[in-house]
Amino acid sequence: MSDVWKSQDLQTQKIVALKIIDPEKQQKINLRFPKGARPEEGEVAVGLKHRYIVKTFEYGMSTEDKPFLVMEYLEGISLLQYVELQNETMKNYCLKWMIQLGEALQYFHEENWIHRDFCPKNILTSTKGDIKLIDFGLVVPNTPTFCAPGNRTGTADYMAPELVKRERTDQRIDIYSYAVTCYQMCANHLPYPPGKNLATIVKNLNRPPLDIRQFAPDLPGEIAGVIFKGLEKRPDDRWQTAKEMTDAFEQIARKM
Numbered sequence: 209m210s211d212v213w214k215s216q217d218l219q220t221q222k223i224v225a226l227k228i229i230d231p232e233k234q235q236k237i238n239l240r241f242p243k244g245a246r247p248e249e250g251e252v253a254v255g256l257k258h259r260y261i262v263k264t265f266e267y268g269m270s271t272e273d274k275p276f277l278v279m280e281y282l283e284g285i286s287l288l289q290y291v292e293l294q295n296e297t298m299k300n301y302c303l304k305w306m307i308q309l310g311e312a313l314q315y316f317h318e319e320n321w322i323h324r325d326f327c328p329k330n331i332l333t334s335t336k337g338d339i340k341l342i343d344f345g346l347v348v349p350n351t352p353t354f355c356a357p358g359n360r361t362g363t364a365d366y367m368a369p370e371l372v373k374r375e376r377t378d379q380r381i382d383i384y385s386y387a388v389t390c391y392q393m394c395a396n397h398l399p400y401p402p403g404k405n406l407a408t409i410v411k412n413l414n415r416p417p418l419d420i421r422q423f424a425p426d427l428p429g430e431i432a433g434v435i436f437k438g439l440e441k442r443p444d445d446r447w448q449t450a451k452e453m454t455d456a457f458e459q460i461a462r463k464m
Contacts, residue, residue: 209229209230209233209234209237209345210227210228210229210230210345211227211228211230212225212226212227212228213225213226213227213228214226214281215278217278223281224265224278224279224280224281225262225278225279225280225281225282226276226277226278226279227276227277227278227279228270228274228275228276229249229274229275229276229277229345230274231273231274231275234275234345237345237346237361240359240361241348241354241359242353242354245353245354246348246349246354247347247349248267248275249267249275249277249344249345249347250264250266250267250268250275250276250277251267252321252344252347253267253277253279253344254266254267254277255319256315256316256319256344258311258312258315258316259338260308260309260311260312260315260338260339260340260341261312261315261316261340261341262279262280262282262332262340262341262342263279263280264277264278264279264280265278265279265280266278279342282332282334282340282342283334283335284332284333284334284335284340285332285333286328286329286331286332286333287305287328287331287332287333287339287393288328288329288331290333290393291328291392291393291396292396294396298393301333301337302393302394303431303457303460303461303464304337304461305333305339305393306390306393306457307454307457307458307461308338308339309331309339309341309386309389309390310386310450310451310453310454310457311454312339312341313326313341313382313383313386313450313454314449314450314451314454316341316382316450317350317379317382317449317450320349320350320351321347321348321349321350322347322348322349322350322354322355322377322378322379322381322382323341323344323346323347323382323385324346324347324348324361324362324381324382325343325345325346325361325362325363325366325385326341326366326382326385326386326389327363327365327366327385327388327389328389328392328393329343329363330342330343331389346361346362350378350379355376355377355378356376357374357375357376357377358374359374360372360374362381362385364403364409365388365398365400365402365403366384366385366388366389367381367384367385367403367409368380368381368384368385368443369384369413369441369442370443372409372410372413373413378443379449379450380443380446380448381443382450383438383446383447383448383449383450383453384438384439384446386438386450386453387435387436387437387438387439387446387447387453388439390434390435390438391417391420391435391439394420394423394424394427394431394432394435395420395423395424395427396423397418397420397423399417399418399420399439400412400415400417400418413441417436417439420432420435420436428460428464430460431457431460434453434456434457434460437453437456438453
């Protein structure tokens with residue numbers, strides 16, 4: 209939905225990330241939500257103040273009538289690249305990063321938002337060894353209007369079952385996506401066959417998740433258990449808050 213440029217702010221001389229949003233693609237997304245009620249990405253992003261969420265300094269409209277955001281420029285690589293590499297950095301930082309992601313999501317939910325697209329492609333790792341949540345293009349308020357049944361928006365492989373089935377949703381769809389992300393971080397594999405089409409996604413609703421230990425045999429059982437609870441198909445069977453899931457990871461980390 210956008211292009212991101214490494215830029216120099218001519219007033220401050222600082223290097224920043226300049227995100228230019230495609231207005232036509234943005235309009236297609238906006239049409240899926242109640243008219244005029246969903247805040248723009250810049251409005252959401254500029255109000256987020258958390259160490260594991262990218263800073264947004266300002267937003268507005270360009271001279272070509274395209275929405276833009278000015279964000280902090282981060283040195284680092286996508287979390288998805290580390291997931292695919294499964295190198296020593298990924299193995300050493302995996303639990304730490306899962307906890308940081310949980311803290312970011314907890315804050316996000318406390319601000320009364322639903323992310324709707326929580327996945328590795330929307331997460332960067334910095335050279336300082338921390339993660340940063342970077343994209344808020346599908347964010348909606350956690351209100352009855354935006355939790356109503358019908359809107360299936362997000363990245364297919366990370367969608368909670370209730371979202372796929374167009375049922376009523378709430379912040380627990382992000383907890384499911386968080387669990388899928390953690391599974392992928394540990395195993396470089398998804399818990400279900402990739403959803404390249406709707407038929408596969410629907411079939412996955414009736415399948416149990418693949419045993420993570422067949423891909424990550426050295427993964428401690430306690431970590432696997434936390435992840436699998438986040439993958440429960442019924443929202444009431446999942447972790448009910450991001451804090452609950454994060455606290456469970458932190459308890460494991462303290463014992464290691």
